Amino acid sequence: MANxxxxxxxxxxxxxxxxxxxxxxxxxxxxxxxxxxxxxxxSSHFMSILNLSNVTRQASIFALMATGMTFVIISGGIDLxxxxxxxxxSAVFGVMWKMTNNLALSIVAGMMVGLLSGTTIGLLVGFLExxxxxxxxxxxxxxxxxxxxxxxxxxxxxxxGFEFLGNGHLFGVPFPVIIAxxxxxxxxxxLRRTRLGVHILATGGSESSALLAGINVRARKLTVYVINGVxxxxxxxxxxxxxxxxYPGIGKDLELDVIAMAVIxxxxxxxxxxxxxGALGGALFLTMIQNLFNLIGLYPFMQKVITGGLIVVxxxxxxxxxxxxxxxxxxxxxxxxx
Amino acid sequence: xxxxxxxxxxxxxxxxxxxWIVVVGLVxxxxxxxxxxxxxxxxxxxxxxxxxxxxxxxxxVIITGGGGIDLxxxxxxxxxSVxxxxxxxxPSYFRDTASMLSLSVTTMTLVKAxxxxxxxGTACGAVNGLFISRVGxxxxxxxxxxxxxxxxxAAYVSAGMPTYGMPKPIVFxxxxxxxxxxxxxxxxxxxxxxxxxxxxxxxxxxxxxxIGGNRETAKLSGIRVKRILLIVYALNGLLAAVAGIVLTGYxxxxxxxxxxxxxxxxxxxxxxxxxxLMGGKGGIIGSLLxxxxxxxxxxxxxxxxxxxxxxxxxxxxxxxxxxxxDQWQKRRVVxx
Numbered sequence: 001m002a003n004x005x006x007x008x009x010x011x012x013x014x015x016x017x018x019x020x021x022x023x024x025x026x027x028x029x030x031x032x033x034x035x036x037x038x039x040x041x042x043s044s045h046f047m048s049i050l051n052l053s054n055v056t057r058q059a060s061i062f063a064l065m066a067t068g069m070t071f072v073i074i075s076g077g078i079d080l081x082x083x084x085x086x087x088x089x090s091a092v093f094g095v096m097w098k099m100t101n102n103l104a105l106s107i108v109a110g111m112m113v114g115l116l117s118g119t120t121i122g123l124l125v126g127f128l129e130x131x132x133x134x135x136x137x138x139x140x141x142x143x144x145x146x147x148x149x150x151x152x153x154x155x156x157x158x159x160x161g162f163e164f165l166g167n168g169h170l171f172g173v174p175f176p177v178i179i180a181x182x183x184x185x186x187x188x189x190x191l192r193r194t195r196l197g198v199h200i201l202a203t204g205g206s207e208s209s210a211l212l213a214g215i216n217v218r219a220r221k222l223t224v225y226v227i228n229g230v231x232x233x234x235x236x237x238x239x240x241x242x243x244x245x246x247y248p249g250i251g252k253d254l255e256l257d258v259i260a261m262a263v264i265x266x267x268x269x270x271x272x273x274x275x276x277x278g279a280l281g282g283a284l285f286l287t288m289i290q291n292l293f294n295l296i297g298l299y300p301f302m303q304k305v306i307t308g309g310l311i312v313v314x315x316x317x318x319x320x321x322x323x324x325x326x327x328x329x330x331x332x333x334x335x336x337x338x
Numbered sequence: 339x340x341x342x343x344x345x346x347x348x349x350x351x352x353x354x355x356x357x358w359i360v361v362v363g364l365v366x367x368x369x370x371x372x373x374x375x376x377x378x379x380x381x382x383x384x385x386x387x388x389x390x391x392x393x394x395x396x397x398x399v400i401i402t403g404g405g406g407i408d409l410x411x412x413x414x415x416x417x418x419s420v421x422x423x424x425x426x427x428x429p430s431y432f433r434d435t436a437s438m439l440s441l442s443v444t445t446m447t448l449v450k451a452x453x454x455x456x457x458x459g460t461a462c463g464a465v466n467g468l469f470i471s472r473v474g475x476x477x478x479x480x481x482x483x484x485x486x487x488x489x490x491x492a493a494y495v496s497a498g499m500p501t502y503g504m505p506k507p508i509v510f511x512x513x514x515x516x517x518x519x520x521x522x523x524x525x526x527x528x529x530x531x532x533x534x535x536x537x538x539x540x541x542x543x544x545x546x547x548x549i550g551g552n553r554e555t556a557k558l559s560g561i562r563v564k565r566i567l568l569i570v571y572a573l574n575g576l577l578a579a580v581a582g583i584v585l586t587g588y589x590x591x592x593x594x595x596x597x598x599x600x601x602x603x604x605x606x607x608x609x610x611x612x613x614x615l616m617g618g619k620g621g622i623i624g625s626l627l628x629x630x631x632x633x634x635x636x637x638x639x640x641x642x643x644x645x646x647x648x649x650x651x652x653x654x655x656x657x658x659x660x661x662x663x664d665q666w667q668k669r670r671v672v673x674x
Contacts, residue, residue: 078478080602124658131615133407134661137606141654149647256409256482269405269476301498304490312483316473 028281059287060180066261066279068231076204076271077132084143086251089236094155094246118229122222147248156245166242204271366638386633387522392604393625395574403550403617410484411578415597418455418582420496423592425451463575467568512587550617
């Protein structure tokens, strides 16, 4: 019998089920889509090609940092030094260019900063068992100070070709976006489909079990900090290309934003779970919000208040989803054992 | 001989940071004649007092474990500082900041301003505590949200501008002396002693340590985990507000950016002082010594005229080295 109330109940049930399924499959990307629709209603400029290419370009630089950070957080660690690594990369890159006028050499020198600082942190955390918070807090101070010691001023005058790295387009898509998507896809597969990725997940999930399973936990920790350092340096170089100059304070205060992006994307701060695709979404989410605030001319203080609130809400939504899923899993287990 | 040295060694493995303070002090006093001077030494401890006050509450927060951390204290310092200043300035003087120097302030206004500032700090901490204990958010995220939000509100309250010239009683809190000892030091010591007794001699302190040791066991043995967490974070907010008021007096100005980065230095002081970020163990004396060690290094670098760019690298390296040595020493004690 077709009972209207019953049908309505079924209808809302279907909607709710579909929403739950969408949120399961998409995670933060669902919110990115919802917010994008809402934002385009709030500001007519939001969906313009120029603005979209601007937002995605900005977001893709953050996405590179958030990808590296996701690996660190999955391993059960944290990295407070990314902002400083970016600053130091920028400074070293600029000084190298000024000294040699050799672009390739300057880029290599800049990338070496991330490689070396990542290795240092990895050795401290993995092999000397210094808590990641402390090791990277120390590196944060070292990087920020050294950047200004290397050069206190901003350097510009790079060749036009270099600018392409930050401001160019390929088939109409901003070049940094292409880099970020490529890096995202590669590292998503690295995390989900390779032995290294599984080992990193296991290390963060339970270090003692990973050790018992014969995983070289120390080497895995070293690996994640090296990955993170290299990503930070890559982002630093692209940032230089985007603003056509290097500046030793360029990465100041970025670290907490990047951590927030990774966590919004689903990385758990206790380690063991997280997603590269989610981190890209987290980066886009926060950048989009900042962009809208600028478009509608919101006061900076209100921007801060709302950003702070949204970070909390996004993680809360993420958590309740995770809880529901684990609840569903335990229901299945209970049903199968009864 | 062994019996004689053993207590000393145990003491040093517990407060190994004292050795660091002495060693760093020796190096600086060899390098500069101005370092080992009573006036300068008092200066060092005064400079450490803001981070010291913050580290008392931070120690409790970190001991509760489960990723317990509070990134918002720096912003709470800022918000309480400007809240107090804005309640002291009559609306007619708004934004005419220099005129405060000549203001006469009634006791009632002052009490109200300080009271509200303390209340705002406690409220921020309580909101952190609610999100962490009731909603179950990771402390890192809950307090990161508060850090950003509170800084925004501080900018709003103060219209983004610093206010110079505080009333005499506030300045006395930051610059005054009692019996020759600067007041910030006394405030830090009093709060440190209270914190020490609360942590080591009360049921509340024992509960905090138990929660950090094993939350499940603590819950099963009847400890009201959620309530304790709420109180710890609210207390931390209150202490941050105290630090904000002392800092306002010390610098004779209320600044919306006051206390920026001090959360990381406070956490650094706590960890250098021997409290484990895993929770369950630690002590307030170590945290205060950690704050003093950091101020000592900053002071030495200033006295030696080393470029400021090397200040952060030196501090960062020192923090890592101190923790490294501490762990090495503990491992040796365990292996024996």
